Amino acid sequence: MKVFEAARLLGTTPRTLRFYEEKGLVTPAKARENGYRLYSEADIERLRWIIALRELGMPLAAIGEVLQTVHQHDDFLRLADRARALLYEEWVAAGQKLQALDDTIAKWRRQAQPGIGAAEDAAEMMKHSRFQRSSWNDRWDYDRLALEHGEAAPLAALAKVLTPTGYEHALIKTLEWIDPIAGEYGAELGAGTGNLSVKLAEAGVRLTAIEQSAQMLSILRGRLPHVEAKLGNLLTLPLPDRVCSFIACSFAMHHLNSSQQLLALAEMDRILLPGGRMAITDISEDSEAAAGSFKSAAAGQPLAAAIEPFRLHELQNWLKSHRYSIVLEHLDAAAVMLFAVKPE
Incomplete structure (x- = not known):
């Protein structure tokens, strides 16, 4: 199956499929006579996984690891767990940024002229919070x-x-x-x-x-x-x-x-x-x-x-x-x- 046919079947674009290839997530064969990409049934199955996991918010690097363990149940779930934890970290951080921005806007509304001080205070608080979260590690093994x-x-x-x-x-x-x-x-x-x-x-x-x-x-x-x-x-x-x-x-x-x-x-x-x-x-x-x-x-x-x-x-x-x-x-x-x- 050629790239345009594969893209149509999967509901995506040829550019997206080439991008996944550039990232090493899929490696379709290429026709000898013209170099056209040829997607096998296994390639299509792999692409279905990639597209679904991307929609679920999983980053490409995590998808690459997860796909290596599709047939290893415990390892697959362990990597999926890790990807979910990272996604929650991003979600929590985004919520905190939104709250900090809301609080800063509320301060600006009370000021005759919005000042940089309120933004800097909120930014410093977010920076400190991000550092504390990223600096934790399991020293106890x-x-x-x-x-x-x-x-x-x-x-x-x-x-x-x-x-x-x-x-x-x-x-x-x-x-x-x-x-x-x-x-x-x-x-x-x-x-x-x-x-x-x-x-x-x-x-x-x-x-x-x-x-x-x-x-x-x-x-x-x-x-x-x-x-x-x-x-x-x-x-x-x-x-x-x-x-x-x-x-x-x-x-x-x-x-x-x-x-x-x-x-x-x-x-x-x-x-x-x-x-x-x-x-x-x-x-x-x-x-x-x-x-x-x-x-x-x-x-x-x-x-x-x-x-x-x-x-x-x-x-x-x-x-x-x-x-x-x-x-x-x-x-x-x-x-x-x-x-x-x-x-x-």
């Missing part, structure tokens, strides 16, 4: 931990600061404060291998579990095949605005620095319904175990053993400024839980 420890990987990462008994107690208390209602929709953030997800699912909720480690997510999906599980991190949650009745987050905030923790809190606020509740459980920065870990990180010891301070006071101040009702409970010598209810 959770994919490796998942391969080595399986379901126990989250506890293995916390072994120097939390006992198995303390870990289980913290999950139970988080569940009690969330007080899930059968049928309601909520999200677990930094879900790991699903240790808290199992407890939430047993309560009969409709749950989306979000985790940044592909290997941990694979274990969670194996344990809870009926729970929706998405690849993503706390800085750009792959969920629409105002959809969750509750949010649970256990031992994930300490992977973020102070600014990133506030960004994560803003993301939680974005997806939480009015009247919704959130429970954030983590290592208390006041505990001796956590303090020793912070000192180890500062001294340049392996980052896999280090955690960041859980910025309780900053998080509480943010929540209060947004009119949340707050309860703080110290679960034991190491763990603390921050529970908050969003205003109606």
Whole structure:
């Protein structure tokens, strides 16, 4: 099939098909006598994939990787997950830019003459937010931990600061404060291998579990095949605005620095319904175990053993400024839980 025939069949243009060829996504044969492109049935099938994935917002680079794994189910889904997470990052960033522009225009309306200062302030805020989101990386190598420890990987990462008994107690208390209602929709953030997800699912909720480690997510999906599980991190949650009745987050905030923790809190606020509740459980920065870990990180010891301070006071101040009702409970010598209810 020649290029014009292929383009007509696929509902696109010859120029588009040549562009995909230039990008290395498809390599049609060429007739010896005249050099015309000849598209086989396999080429057409591949182009159908390319066109469909482009319409779904997947970038060309990601499409190239995904198409290499079409017949490798797990790898295909892993790459599709990653592409979706990146697309959500773009969507969240676009929403923030729009809000920042709206706020700036509102300031200009109150001014006799629009000033550059308002635009520069908003631009600096967006620049800072973009830097914090792009600078996060998995210094703890959770994919490796998942391969080595399986379901126990989250506890293995916390072994120097939390006992198995303390870990289980913290999950139970988080569940009690969330007080899930059968049928309601909520999200677990930094879900790991699903240790808290199992407890939430047993309560009969409709749950989306979000985790940044592909290997941990694979274990969670194996344990809870009926729970929706998405690849993503706390800085750009792959969920629409105002959809969750509750949010649970256990031992994930300490992977973020102070600014990133506030960004994560803003993301939680974005997806939480009015009247919704959130429970954030983590290592208390006041505990001796956590303090020793912070000192180890500062001294340049392996980052896999280090955690960041859980910025309780900053998080509480943010929540209060947004009119949340707050309860703080110290679960034991190491763990603390921050529970908050969003205003109606």
